[in-house]
Amino acid sequence: MFDFLKGYDLLGAFWVTVQLTVYSALGSLIWGTLLAGMKVSPVPLMRGFATAYVNVVRNIPLTVIIVFSSLGLYQTLGVMLGADVIDDINFRLAVLALAAYTAAFVCEALRSGINTVPVGQAEAARALGLSFTQVLRLIILPQAFRAVVNPLSNVLIALTKNTTVASAIGVVEASYLMKDMIEAEAQLILISAVFAFGFIVLTLPTGLILGWVSKKVAVKR
């Protein structure tokens, strides 16, 4: 019944999806946290930059951003991100674009998390003489992160699904393979079911595990 899978590297394609997800998740977490920090910082220009960044990136389709990363960064500006084979370059560019896009959503989630921290926490920290970065790093962000595990897990699930857009610049991940298979093989319904199942396997546990984590780490108030 599953003969049609022969000759296709199904696991390999999903492995690329997983790698895209993991690397871009890490990248977006770092960049998103920095953006959130900028957004609440005392320097007006940085606040403005973070706000503008989030508004611009959120309102442009991911497809455009990913195509830009390949066409603009690589084909025009010659950015190769330390790789020299096209497949690697495209993979890294896709990670960069996904991270840049997802960071906007991480930033928004974190900012709402910062809002859940009681004002007294920041006031007490300042009374102890902590500087802005110390307040943020030691007091506010640790509490904010614990409050936003759930929203962040939604962002992560969205990211997992968004990796399919990388096929637009020729990264051979799950959706790229699926399109190839639909064109070449007759078992349309079975192929669809296999790929749908693959994504459910990837996203459902993420949601469940992080949902459990979010209950575990929630700050009792």
Added chain:
Amino acid sequence: MQLRKVTAASAAVLALALTATACGSDKKDSGSGDGKKITIGIKIDQPGIGLKTPDGKFAGFDVDVATYVAKELGYKAEDIVFKETKSADRETAIERGDVKFIAASYSINDERLQKVDFAGPYLLAHQDILVRADDDSIKSPEDLNNKKLCSVTGSTSAKNVKDKLAPKAQLQTYGGYSECLTGLENKVIDALTTDDSILAGYASQANFQGKFKLAGFKMTNENYGIGLKKGDADLKKKVNDALTKMVSDGSWEKAVKANFGPANYKNEPAPKIGNIVK
């Protein structure tokens, strides 16, 4: 009532959106209907073959052939409705009767012959590569090893090269040929591969003249035919007659020169009807 106000506001927005979108969908003629109009499937994004030009008209060799054939079938130029047929949709469009016939860089092959009939061929093209005019490093297909080769998603041209000729070639795929050309122009991509007719069409564009050249590898034979409904022998004969006439009265040669000429594209002589070069 606040709710009612909100509902009214959203209703107004929806109504606006409706009118804004509705005016775009003027009804087109469905083709095989009343016998006055004729719908022909073409490509709209391939310079030299079939291209939607900024004034909303269509230009290219396929368009010229289709116009000539339609004229011979008894339709006036203003009665022709051109419609985009994507590669993957061509057989379906013919089977469903969405178009009367298709002239869209449509190669005749056995798989397609099971679903549709072909008149022609009217052009013999070959898979070739396009390189920068000053790049002399690629003299044979084998030189593509370790080079960066670009093609479009879903096309078999790039795979052909990699599987048969240059296994170490690096492939880049994009949604359209234009993206490949940007890379080629910027010296990141080394070669773009597809049918030489399409490549010649790109290279003949005013902005590109003198920048790119065809390598002249005849890697495959592509017999462009006019696709039409299976079993429609009458139409097939009429189209074939029209194509024969187009060649004999010199219009064919003129169309080739006009659309591919500037690229220094050496076209094959007009193919004989029914003579498919394997």
Added chain:
Amino acid sequence: MSSVLYDAQGPRAKQRNILYTVLFVLCAAAVVWWVYDGLAEKHQLDWIKWKPFFTSSQPWETYIWPGLQSTLKAAFFALIIALPLGALFGVGRLSDHRWVRVPAGVVVEFFRAIPVLILMIIANAVYSEYTNINTDDRPLYAVVTGLVLYNASVLAEIVRAGIHTLPKGQGEAAKALGMRKGQTMVFVLLPQAVTAMLPAIVSQLVVIVKDTALGGAVMTFPELLASVRPMAANYGANTIACFTVIALIYLLVNFALTSFASWLERWLRRNKKGKGTAPGGAPETVGTPSLVVDDGRAV
């Protein structure tokens, strides 16, 4: 401008801020210069590549406007079909009956777990294989189907969250009046929940508009992003210029939608304050005053 996160700034802090600002500007300027220089060196900023957009209305009339129309059409249909479906499933998940609640939950979770792109590819293949839809319309059908399946499940969650934020008294009062469960839902809870969630629904429209681009990039739907193809083919593969213009149009359209959403949210809040006991309003996540001044965005 002051915030609870940092002290009021003295002279030294102000100086430091100016230093940071200058450094930041320098970094930004360096990046901008690098991009500008790179583009100019590869002749991507040559006037000939950008000219068509400024000197003639033709590219706008022939390629961009029809593309934008398709984008808006697909987004509009997707929203009006997904909204009632979403409400249905959202309410279904709150049902007292297991046999309604569980299937509704499964459907919602299922379609939320699968990428829209994959839903679109599957829909396109299914329509092409098993139905007789005109090849002109099929991409639109496929795009709308993919968008509806995904967004209905997202909207279901939005509606469910909206109903959860309503004060308990609403349902209890309806019960006290002798309304049946269905009546309570349709006449009391749902209208309030949808109203309260309007900003979130409008924000979802931004997501839908962005996702239509998937139909153009990977399938054959002739929307705004796909209009780049014939356009760039005509103007000498000026892809960078074309994509930039298209990105700006997306930005404008979506920015208008986002602004509308925040205006809607503010308007609902204001009205809520005026009336005292009017429906939910935007869900307030915190009881304590917030550390950061919220700019009133919905999502």
